[in-house]
Structure formats: C-alpha cells, structure tokens
Amino acid sequence: MLEVRGVETYYGNIPALREISIDVPGGNVIAIIGANGAGKTTLMKTIAGVLRPRSGTVSFLGEEITGLPSHKIVRRGVALVPEGRAILSRMTVRENLEMGAFTRRDAKKALLDMDRVMERFPVLKERAGQLGGSLSGGEQQMLAIARALMSAPKLLLLDEPTLGLAPLVVADIFAIIREINAAGTTILLVEQNVKQAMKVSSYTYVLETGKIALSGPSNELLQEPRIKASYLGQA
Amino acid sequence: MFLDQLINGITLGGIYAIVALGYTLVFGVLDIINMAHGEIFMFGAFAGMLIVSKAGAPLPVAFLGAIAVTAAMGLLLERFALRPLRGRPGASHLASLISTIGVSILLENVAHKLFGAGNHLFETPFAEISFTVGPVTIYLVQLLILLISLLLMAGLALWLSRTRAGKALRATAENLETAGLLGVDTNRMITATVVIASAMGGVAGVLVGMAFNYINNQIGLSMGLKGLAIIIFGGMGSVYGAMAGGLILGLSETFVVAYGSSGYRDAIAFVAIIVILLVKPRGLFGQAPAEARR
Numbered sequence A: 001m002l003e004v005r006g007v008e009t010y011y012g013n014i015p016a017l018r019e020i021s022i023d024v025p026g027g028n029v030i031a032i033i034g035a036n037g038a039g040k041t042t043l044m045k046t047i048a049g050v051l052r053p054r055s056g057t058v059s060f061l062g063e064e065i066t067g068l069p070s071h072k073i074v075r076r077g078v079a080l081v082p083e084g085r086a087i088l089s090r091m092t093v094r095e096n097l098e099m100g101a102f103t104r105r106d107a108k109k110a111l112l113d114m115d116r117v118m119e120r121f122p123v124l125k126e127r128a129g130q131l132g133g134s135l136s137g138g139e140q141q142m143l144a145i146a147r148a149l150m151s152a153p154k155l156l157l158l159d160e161p162t163l164g165l166a167p168l169v170v171a172d173i174f175a176i177i178r179e180i181n182a183a184g185t186t187i188l189l190v191e192q193n194v195k196q197a198m199k200v201s202s203y204t205y206v207l208e209t210g211k212i213a214l215s216g217p218s219n220e221l222l223q224e225p226r227i228k229a230s231y232l233g234q235a
Numbered sequence B: 001m002f003l004d005q006l007i008n009g010i011t012l013g014g015i016y017a018i019v020a021l022g023y024t025l026v027f028g029v030l031d032i033i034n035m036a037h038g039e040i041f042m043f044g045a046f047a048g049m050l051i052v053s054k055a056g057a058p059l060p061v062a063f064l065g066a067i068a069v070t071a072a073m074g075l076l077l078e079r080f081a082l083r084p085l086r087g088r089p090g091a092s093h094l095a096s097l098i099s100t101i102g103v104s105i106l107l108e109n110v111a112h113k114l115f116g117a118g119n120h121l122f123e124t125p126f127a128e129i130s131f132t133v134g135p136v137t138i139y140l141v142q143l144l145i146l147l148i149s150l151l152l153m154a155g156l157a158l159w160l161s162r163t164r165a166g167k168a169l170r171a172t173a174e175n176l177e178t179a180g181l182l183g184v185d186t187n188r189m190i191t192a193t194v195v196i197a198s199a200m201g202g203v204a205g206v207l208v209g210m211a212f213n214y215i216n217n218q219i220g221l222s223m224g225l226k227g228l229a230i231i232i233f234g235g236m237g238s239v240y241g242a243m244a245g246g247l248i249l250g251l252s253e254t255f256v257v258a259y260g261s262s263g264y265r266d267a268i269a270f271v272a273i274i275v276i277l278l279v280k281p282r283g284l285f286g287q288a289p290a291e292a293r294r
C-alpha cells in the first residue's frame, strides 16, 4: 500500500534520514521503533508531505506522492496523527472533529461518522462543546486519533500516540489501535513502548540515526538479542 | 448631548473596528502586522471618492469599486510581497514585516503622485438628511455607517464560527502545519485572508469618506496607526478584541473631544495602549500563543 524507497530528508544541510526504504502492506500494522532523535518523526512527516525528501520516492496505492503538499496527501487517504497531538486548542472538540472531515465530499456520511466516533469515544461526546485546549493529555490523544479517523483514511500514521500517558490510558490506546486496524484501516505506528508496539504489529523497522538498522517480522524481532538489550531492557 | 455623542462615538468606533479587523485577520494567519493595510484602506477611500464625487455614481457602486480595488491590491501584496518570503529557510517574520513597510511607502508615494497632498471632497448626496428623535439628532449617513459596520462585523463573526471555510481559516491561524495535515490548502487560505482583510479596508475607506466628507493622502497613516493601537489594545489576532477595541477607542475619542479638549483626541489611543498593556500584557482579548506555532 505504502512504499518508501531510498528516502533522504535533510534539515538544512544536516541529513535526518538516509536511504530509508520501508513497505506498509494493506491491512497491516507496521511498527517503527528507535531512540530519541533517530528520525522517526522526520520519516512520518516526510510521508505525510510536511517535509520534502531531498531524494527517494514515496508511493501510495501505486502512485507516486513524493513532494506533494500535505493537504493533497490527506485527500488520497493518508492521515497523520502528529507527535504532540496538535489539537486545535482554540476550537471546540466538535470543531476539531469537523476539521478532521474537511476533505470529505460526502457530508452526510461524515455526519454519521461523527456520531460513530462520538459513540466510540464517549469523553469526546461529553466534551463536544469544550475547547480542545481544555482537554487532558489522554483526552487530547483520543481527539487527535478521532479527528484523523474523520477523514476516513486508508492509511493512518500514528507518531508516538502514547507519549506521556498513564499506563491505563496507554493500554486503552493500544486497544483502539487494534480496533481501528480490525475495522480495515492500515496503520504505521511510531512508538517508544517497544514491546506493545511489536505485539500489535506484524512487522517492525528499527531506526537508528536516520537509517534502518534492523527490520523483520515483529514476533521474530522480539526474540532478537540486540532488540532485547537495547529496547526491551533485558540482558 | 450625551446621546448624540454616544451615537457619534459608536459610528466612529464601528469604522475603527473594521480597520482593526483587517490587521487582526492577517496577523492571525501570518503572525505579522501588515504595515501596508493603512495605505490599502486609503486607496479604498480614493476609489470610493472618484466613483461618488467625480463620476457621480451612487454609493453602492462606490463600495463595490473600493472592494474591487483593495481586494486586488491584497492579492498582489500577498502574491508578490509576502509569498516569496514564506517558508524560505532563514527568512524570519521580520522579512515579511519589512516587505509590507516597503509596499506601504510605495503606495503612499503613488497616492501622492495621483491625488496630490490636498483634501478631496467626498460627496454623499444625502449628507444633510437627519432625523430628530426626542432630544437626539441622527444623520442618515451615521445610521448607514453604523449599519454597514455592524453587518460586516456580525457577518465576519458568523462566517468564522459557522462555515467550513471560516473554521479552516481559524485552524490555519492557530497552526499552519496542522491545518495542512487536515487538508486545508494553507497557501490559498492565507491569500484569501489577505484579500478579505484588504477588502474590509476598502469598505472602511468609503465609510471614512462618508463620515468626514473629505479625504487626503494622510488618512492611511493616521488610520493605520489607530488600527495598530486597537489590535495591541484588543489582543493581537483576536477578532472580538478588534471589534471591542474599535468601539472603545471611537467612544473615548468622541467623549474626550466633547467634554475635554480636542487636542488630546489622538493621544487617547496611545494612552489606552499603555494602560492596557500594564494591566493585561496580551491585550483585552489576548490569547496565549498556541503551542508549536510553526
């Protein structure tokens, strides 16, 4: 579904991604793990069109989308839930969700989806009229995911959705990820909760200083000594 | 006497609010003060003057003409003075600010060349028509100014809060990157904002002509400074702050002139800024800066 080939992204003259190639087959959850500063966010932003790669290609559903602006990429069915959530804090919860459906032409179906999303996330229904900025961190993350779902994406990019959340909420988010995937949406997940990310995904890429250091089926990588030592805190 | 002054003050305040809205909308999406807005406003006034006084056409035509001229100026300003600087690595907001200062100097000189330095009569056919209700005398012109500025403000507020495009504008103003990720073509949104803001300046230009009956090539500067004062006072980027600030300034100026001395009139705006900034540093309706603004 998504193919990234030899992508290099720079900040000024400093390379942040070097020769990155990944595949996200339709229907799967694919995980990307890596230390702080490895380039995970840079990769997600490059796929979503926020950053332009200096070289390499990104293709989605067989068509090249390299260098397209983000507002065109979301129209093709790729939605990014950015790191730090990026809630519109001066707009209400409902308005945030409406903005999630901004690209949709089928207004009636979007309204139905709004109801469905509110059913799935009762907190958001309760707080529909409240400003986005007044929500707690966990609620904001729910809103960010719900907002991305409002665009009815084929591929959902999640950049550290559990960052800074309490363990119970983290478990909640992983349950939601499974649910979204079971409902037919492909997911590319960046996570620092390595173990859970590998459990929910079929394939994992390990990013180190802008390069893919390791990759493989998640259940196999879980047994890999290097992974155990560096990412799972086991000797 | 008091009621008369109240009406005068609200009328003036309505015009100020429309001018200030032009600044605040652009500030919202671009984080810069459009220093050329006062001059664009002035061209709106001149366009209206030419249509009403020189061509003798009716007032609605003057509004349409002023809107057309200033909207086109906004489009050119965004396309040639702002967009080339946007998103360039190393180009700070200061670059766009200075760019608008350049445009304002250019426009001032063009206006001087075209219209000279003197006053131009802005004739409204019904300038003398007034109604007397009890102790109060209201001029039809005042009523019209009031009506137009209120409609414009209400329309803008509704558009921003209810429509898809208005919400997209607010999203763009809060966070450019997020708006883009949600599917908003932020470049188009910014262009639209500068065009709308400029057209509002054009409307304000005609309103000033109607209110004072004459215009000259200095009104851009003086009105521009007041608009700036209002948005600092009301809170940068705040739509309601611009409306409230405009009305407050209009009323206080009118009352100071009526009950105090006209010499202090132009000082009020700046005294008000100093006071409000001491008490509320972000302005009356100021918002904390949104996180992760580009």
Ligand SMILES: Nc1ncnc2c1ncn2[C@@H]1O[C@H](COP(=O)(O)OP(=O)(O)OP(=O)(O)O)[C@@H](O)[C@H]1O
Pocket: A011, A016, A034, A035, A036, A037, A038, A039, A040, A041, A042, A043, A083
């Ligand atoms: N806007 C920027 N300008 C310059 N350098 C940047 C910028 N954003 C990120 N970088 C650098 O690029 C590299 C990769 O950053 P990135 O944010 O992609 O890492 P990450 O894997 O998402 O880290 P984290 O786990 O902390 O979110 C880092 O060295 C970072 O310092």
Ligand SMILES: [Mg+2]
Pocket: A040, A041, A042, A083, A160
């Ligand atoms: Mg990151």
